[in-house]
Every structure is written in structure tokens, then in C-alpha cells.
Amino acid sequence: MKGKIMVTTMRKGRKSLAAIGLSLLMAGGVLASASPASAAWTDCPSGRSCLWVGNNYPGLPNGIFVSDIVLSSSNNQINSIVNNGTTWRSRFFDSSNFTGINISLNNPARGGQTRDPLLSNGTDATPVNWANKISSAEFYS
Numbered sequence: 428m429k430g431k432i433m434v435t436t437m438r439k440g441r442k443s444l445a446a447i448g449l450s451l452l453m454a455g456g457v458l459a460s461a462s463p464a465s466a467a468w469t470d471c472p473s474g475r476s477c478l479w480v481g482n483n484y485p486g487l488p489n490g491i492f493v494s495d496i497v498l499s500s501s502n503n504q505i506n507s508i509v510n511n512g513t514t515w516r517s518r519f520f521d522s523s524n525f526t527g528i529n530i531s532l533n534n535p536a537r538g539g540q541t542r543d544p545l546l547s548n549g550t551d552a553t554p555v556n557w558a559n560k561i562s563s564a565e566f567y568s
């Protein structure tokens with residue numbers, strides 16, 4: 428009899444632990460889904476490239492493009508950039524007509540540098556200060 432009671436108690440204990448684990452998982456899930464809305468490069472939707480006025484991708488992007496973009500209100504004010512595209516590289520121009528000097532980012536499928544949180548110290552490919560310089564950007568093959 429004693430043994431049976433102990434087994435029952437252990438089973439109950441396991442159930443309780445499982446229930447607590449599930450509750451923690453659910454709470455974690457809620458927290459995880461709430462965090463991207465605050466400030467992160469992941470605020471750039473898949474298949475897009477994005478540009479922010481601030482360093483480190485604060486808030487929603489100030490510019491988002493699926494093929495190209497000519498900046499207006501955020502012209503010469505961009506300080507962090509992301510390529511969250513699926514196929515192409517993206518490049519960012521000092522001029523407003525997609526010509527002249529530019530910096531580029533690879534896309535996540537190809538690897539390499541796909542984002543830069545601080546353009547004042549350049550990118551992986553160049554140490555040149557690119558803060559507040561970008562006027563247009565595009566995807567390219």
C-alpha cells in the first residue's frame with residue numbers, strides 16, 4: 428500500500444512540473460513575440476532592405492524597399508542599414524540617382540555582411556564614414 432501511494436505522489440509531482448514547464452514556455456513565447464517591435468534589425472521585413480536615421484536600427488525603419496528607393500525626408504540622414512532580402516545584394520548611394528560612390532551589403536542567403544548598425548565607421552569593406560550620406564539604394568544581382 429505504501430509503495431502505491433508513493434508512486435501516485437511521484438506521478439502527481441511530474442504532472443505539476445510539466446504544467447509549470449508549459450506555463451513558462453507560454454510566457455516565454457509571449458515575451459519573444461513582443462520584443463521585435465521595440466528596436467531591432469528584424470523590424471526589416473523578409474525580402475526587403477531597410478534604412479534607419481538612428482544608429483542600431485531604432486524603432487521602425489525610416490526607409491524600406493523591395494527593388495529601390497530614393498530618399499526624401501530621410502535623405503542624407505541614414506546611419507544604420509539592413510539587407511533582409513532573399514536573393515540579391517543591396518547597395519546604397521551617396522547620389523540620388525543610383526550612380527557614383529556606394530556601399531553594398533550581401534543578403535542572408537549568401538552570407539557575409541548583411542547589415543551595419545553604425546555607418547560612421549564605414550562597413551566591413553570600407554572604413555570611410557558613411558553617416559548621413561545615403562540618398563538612394565537598390566537591390567542588384
Ligand SMILES: [Ca+2]
Pocket residue numbers: 543544545546547548549550551
Ligand atoms: Ca559600421
